[in-house]
Amino acid sequence: MRIDLHTHSSVSDGTDSPAELIRNAVGAGLDVVAITDHDTTAGWGEAVAALPAGMSVVRGMEMSCQGMGEDGWPVPVHLLAYLFDPGDVAFARERERLRGERVARVRAMAERMAADGLPVDPEEVVASAGPAAGRPHLARALVAAGVVPTVDAAFVDLLAPRGRYYAEKADTPLRTAVEMVTAAGGVAVVAHARARTRGRLLALDEIRDLATIGLAGLELDHPDHNPADRAVLRELAAELGLLTTGSSDYHGANKVIALGECTTDPAQFEKLVSKATGVPVITA
Numbered sequence: 281m282r283i284d285l286h287t288h289s290s291v292s293d294g295t296d297s298p299a300e301l302i303r304n305a306v307g308a309g310l311d312v313v314a315i316t317d318h319d320t321t322a323g324w325g326e327a328v329a330a331l332p333a334g335m336s337v338v339r340g341m342e343m344s345c346q347g348m349g350e351d352g353w354p355v356p357v358h359l360l361a362y363l364f365d366p367g368d369v370a371f372a373r374e375r376e377r378l379r380g381e382r383v384a385r386v387r388a389m390a391e392r393m394a395a396d397g398l399p400v401d402p403e404e405v406v407a408s409a410g411p412a413a414g415r416p417h418l419a420r421a422l423v424a425a426g427v428v429p430t431v432d433a434a435f436v437d438l439l440a441p442r443g444r445y446y447a448e449k450a451d452t453p454l455r456t457a458v459e460m461v462t463a464a465g466g467v468a469v470v471a472h473a474r475a476r477t478r479g480r481l482l483a484l485d486e487i488r489d490l491a492t493i494g495l496a497g498l499e500l501d502h503p504d505h506n507p508a509d510r511a512v513l514r515e516l517a518a519e520l521g522l523l524t525t526g527s528s529d530y531h532g533a534n535k536v537i538a539l540g541e542c543t544t545d546p547a548q549f550e551k552l553v554s555k556a557t558g559v560p561v562i563t564a
């Protein structure tokens with residue numbers, strides 16, 4: 281059984297529509313795929329409707345959070361939330377707030393660029409990006425306008441933290457996020473906790489702390505984790521009794537990673553499913 285528990289559709293910053301994502305997952309030989317767009321469940325319905333016989337979809341989300349870095353300073357952290365009840369009021373409100381933060385941040389960055397003479401129309405960027413607006417949408421606008429040759433090039437300088445145009449957004453405190461996901465019947469898994477290419481790392485002691493309030497697992501096999509970092513996470517998961525997952529973090533044509541590039545062990549997947557009380561895995 282091949283299981284990929286972290287993918288993005290065009291509902292956030294991927295390029296496949298949810299239905300295309302499912303078709304491509306079948307093409308990649310996957311049996312189970314999770315749809316985990318940033319801060320939104322908007323792709324769930326289309327993904328479920330597109331399921332072919334024998335294929336399973338795990339309804340999930342990747343949540344924007346703020347944790348404590350190894351250096352003692354706040355650090356952005358992504359939390360994967362699986363199989364939660366989308367109708368849980370407190371959690372639904374928080375998702376809506378996060379999407380508001382996304383749109384406001386992209387608009388603020390685009391306005392700073394426009395004020396500086398870059399050929400970017402803030403309203404156009406916000407309108408085309410949709411509710412899960414992110415820096416990749418702004419990056420694509422910069423590529424289309426000929427400012428930079430590629431999306432990656434936009435991130436090197438123009439969109440980088442501490443860069444001239446960067447704007448902050450108020451993400452959910454990691455502890456609150458774990459509590460909210462769990463209270464909504466979901467399963468909380470820290471995404472790519474040792475991905476140093478993305479910046480500073482989350483303190484391992486914060487993971488130890490989260491394990492006492494309901495954190496269920498750690499994403500271990502991820503394209504941005506080197507072997508030494510996977511070993512650190514494997515040891516920590518064993519110490520804390522956390523489950524481990526593997527996933528591609530597929531973004532369609534926005535990144536070079538293929539669906540199924542990393543996968544989750546079926547026994548670990550079974551553990552994850554057994555912890556969920558929000559919504560079931562759907563198999564067509």
Ligand SMILES: [Zn+2]
Pocket residue numbers: 342358471472
């Ligand atoms: Zn992420």
Ligand SMILES: [Zn+2]
Pocket residue numbers: 286287288342529
């Ligand atoms: Zn992701």
